[in-house]
Amino acid sequence: MTKILAPSKFDVVGSFLRPVELKEAREKFKKGEISAQELKEVEDREIEKLVKKEKEAGLKIISDGEFRRSWWHFDFFWGLGGLEKIEINKEDAFRFVGEILRPEDVKISGKLSGKNHPFLEHYKFLQGFEDENTVAKQTIPAPAQLLINIIYQIKDGGVYEKIEDFIEDAAVAYGEFFKEIYDIGCRNVQIDDCSWGGVVDDKFEKTFNLEGIDVDRLKEYLLEINNKALEKAPEGLNITTHICRGNYKSHYFSEGSYDGVADYVLAKEKVNAFYLEYDDERSGDFKALAKVPEGKKVVLGIVTSKRAELEDKNKLIERIKEAAKYIPLVNICISPQCGFASTEEGNTVTEEDQWKKIALLKEVAEEILIK
DSSP states (O other): OOOOOSOOSBOOOSBOOOOHHHHHHHHHHHTTSSOHHHHHHHHHHHHHHHHHHHHHTTOSEEOOBTTTOSBSSHHHHHHSEEEEEEEOOGGGSOEETTEEOOSEEEEEEEEEEOTTOTHHHHHHHHHTTOOSSOEEOEEEEOHHHHHHHHGGGOSTTSSOOOHHHHHHHHHHHHHHHHHHHHHTTOOEEEEEEOHHHHHTSTTHHHHTTOTTOOHHHHHHHHHHHHHHHHTTSOTTOEEEEEEOSOOBTTBOSOOOOGGGTIIIIIHHOOOSEEEEEOSSGGGOOSGGGGGSOTTOEEEEEEEOSSOOOOOOHHHHHHHHHHHTTTSOGGGEEEEESSOSOSBTTOOSSOHHHHHHHHHHHHHHHHHHTOO
16 A cells, blocks of 8 residues: 555644543552553554544644553653653753643763654554544654753763764654564654754743853754754654644744854755744744755645634635645645644643634645645
8 A cells, every 4th residue: 555645634733632541640650559551551542543533634644642642752752762851950941932831851871872762653553543534743853952951961971972972862762663663664753853843933042041142053963963863763754844833732932033053954954844833923923934955845834723713714725725836736735733732731722612623624624734
């Protein structure tokens, strides 16, 4: 069977609101009231229900909703060799606008490795639901996201003393993961990346605790680490990226247009498509899309996953036409600006809201994008 390649004309970023049963099971597991196997059985059941709903909604690219994760990024990082989970002081936790994240983080404890990652088993389960109309997608955080999360740990006396050495090893580790997931049949991987969404903000140095760093040099590092990892992916692995400005319990951490990073990520990152956040005025206009190379697809995140209000269909169509001034309509797809639950807490919307948003995307796509 020929694999369907992401993105589709109407798509989702990947995460879905966690069902009550799953949240309760995770709490019981944390308290030691159920075993890891019992938690997995709940996850399996809820993922099966989710996939059924995804197919009923007409989605071609299915995900497991990230139901086995607590975080969109940390769970993957904690599964890499050389990285470990740590608890931090609440006052040191990452700050969003109007919200503080749970006080958890990642620490470099040794040389990086991407072999035998737990996400391989996650993918195998989802893969079992593929059919002639749908294909599974695996979402993971981008190498650049890892770099910006741990860059302060790269210093004299650390496991890594030079950013260049960390970039080389991270690229190899990601390459190992790409090969192993390809070997079990995966053809669609999405790398989620808030690093670019942070850099576009004038306050990014303070936000990421990176005062004094050279901004243009950092952009070069972010592009380098992503591209070196992408270069190590097997031929035939379709890798896309989602670029975000933060999504935690309906809060964000940055604002600003893509103009300041377009010459780096949009023009030069070696992915096959971009999922971009365009749901409100924080995202700026569409001018940066002119930097996207010919033939690459862009998924416009013009429906918000943060608020329940349903967008006006005609206004969405107008926005697509505006974007088409900078990139051919044939290369445009649409989606929510981010997932509905980048962390297990989820956004302040209901499951009904979630599926209404997806139905609206389908309606808009069928009217203007699907010929």
